[in-house]
Amino acid sequence: MSVDRPTREELRRGMSVEIEQTNAENADEAEPIRGNIAKIHSEGETEPGGVKVELESGITGRVKSVVPE
Template identity: 85%
Template sequence: MSAERPTRDELRRGMAVEIEQTNAENADEAEPLRGDIAKILSEEETEPGGVKVELESGITGRVSSVVAE
């Protein structure tokens, strides 16, 4: 995996990740959240802010890192 944010090909359903929320009112101030990927929403291989995903909890955000197991 690259030192930068993970690419779409590096992500899989069920993988534990840390995201920055994109749908929160105060997304700029929100703490990163951890969860398991339910869906990968981005079509592109890479995104400047990170690949957009939906967690199993229903929260969407951009992946900042993969959580070590």
């Protein structure tokens, strides 16, 4: 896991993040997506590949970074 990826403890609902999409057929080639966290799916503090979240748009993915406000 990348050292730069935020931990579960650092994330909150409503926070703006950039994710790598996991629920699309072309997820491997897709560009990172920005949005606000609606739900955090990961239970543990650290997750291989990043914490899994669902954005308000319904897209799920692993958090790559927090978007500065």
